[in-house]
Amino acid sequence: MKRILVPIDFSGDSLKALRFAIYLANKLDCHLRIIHVQKSEKFEIPFHFEEMKNEIIHTVQEYLEKLIELHSAGYCVKNGVFDFKIRTGSVYREIVNQAKYGDAYMILMGAYGASGFEEFFIGSNAFKVVRNADCPVITVQNEFTKGQLKTIVMPIDASTETRKKIPFVTDIASSCNAKVHILGVHETTNSQIVGKIEHYMRQAEGYFKEANVEFVSSLRQGDNNTFSSLDYAREVEADLITIMTEQAESSFNMFFGSYAQQMVNRSEIPILSVPND
Known part of the structure; x- marks a missing residue:
């Protein structure tokens, strides 16, 4: 079964990308994998996680587990796997490598990341992923409000x-x-x-x-x-x-x-x- 890879930095755009990815995974009958890339092993509180503002969570792994729990109901692929990977290092290199070695069918990511951070996506990591990935890449900026791709x-x-x-x-x-x-x-x-x-x-x-x-x-x-x-x-x-x-x-x-x-x-x-x- 094919796999869609979704980079998540907990910015608004990355969460919009996840919702679009769930829709496409259902339509294309794909596994779905989240990837979060840390600059270091040190844990930092995610920047934009309104869905979990009342949750007490202490690690990136706990955040990703909770994120999958919140969105699992929308993922409807028979025998499909919805999981995550955490990698440390250069954002775009780790995304590209995960797509390559995980044999991703496509990468679906937010065009913008968390503003004010070195690894902001627009013009940087998003485009570097687009230019270096071996598989197709979908970049998104806006909410997938239509609920369908027509x-x-x-x-x-x-x-x-x-x-x-x-x-x-x-x-x-x-x-x-x-x-x-x-x-x-x-x-x-x-x-x-x-x-x-x-x-x-x-x-x-x-x-x-x-x-x-x-x-x-x-x-x-x-x-x-x-x-x-x-x-x-x-x-x-x-x-x-x-x-x-x-x-x-x-x-x-x-x-x-x-x-x-x-x-x-x-x-x-x-x-x-x-x-x-």
């Missing part, structure tokens, strides 16, 4: 690597009965570039048809592919945007380097980053 935006650019996310998107869309918006994006009027994007879009359409995934296709030109994708996702009230973590270097690539970081940092909509491996 609309996925999948931007397509002119790079060959852009198509590598299609099988993973298909898996999620099929499990959640979601509609995929295939969004061709480009920053140029070059007909060869646009033609290549349209060709890739048709390939994605064929893949989704074969998998019986509902989809719609659109093509947009703009000054910045990140902003074009975000604007479209907001218009259709998307629940998830999918990107490639890193793509071959080209002036027409969509999410290479800073573009991926822009998307993770700027989007209030969850971002699914699929590694280019």
Whole structure:
């Protein structure tokens, strides 16, 4: 059975990520594992744990045990395991290593951590995890209030690597009965570039048809592919945007380097980053 890994630093965003992860684990029939990374063996009181404000708890292990107890009722996978790991060291390295050696299907984490701390997530650990993980990573900022994932935006650019996310998107869309918006994006009027994007879009359409995934296709030109994708996702009230973590270097690539970081940092909509491996 597959496993979803959820980093928890007890910040509000990490707890929002846990609730989203429980939903996806139920839909995808996955084990669920929490990971908490300590800078040292010294115990520190968690920063944001309103659910347990009346509890007397003395160790990180007790907090995690209580957290699982509070959320176990929502986890409904037959023969599924909902557990936790505690590791010490570099936050992003320990998360990436746990995902690798625990054979995680995906990592689902908060984009922000506890503000005021050295290991704050945004622009730091979240993006480092996205860039270094061998598995897909979903980053979230807002509460999963809809209780379901129904609309996925999948931007397509002119790079060959852009198509590598299609099988993973298909898996999620099929499990959640979601509609995929295939969004061709480009920053140029070059007909060869646009033609290549349209060709890739048709390939994605064929893949989704074969998998019986509902989809719609659109093509947009703009000054910045990140902003074009975000604007479209907001218009259709998307629940998830999918990107490639890193793509071959080209002036027409969509999410290479800073573009991926822009998307993770700027989007209030969850971002699914699929590694280019």
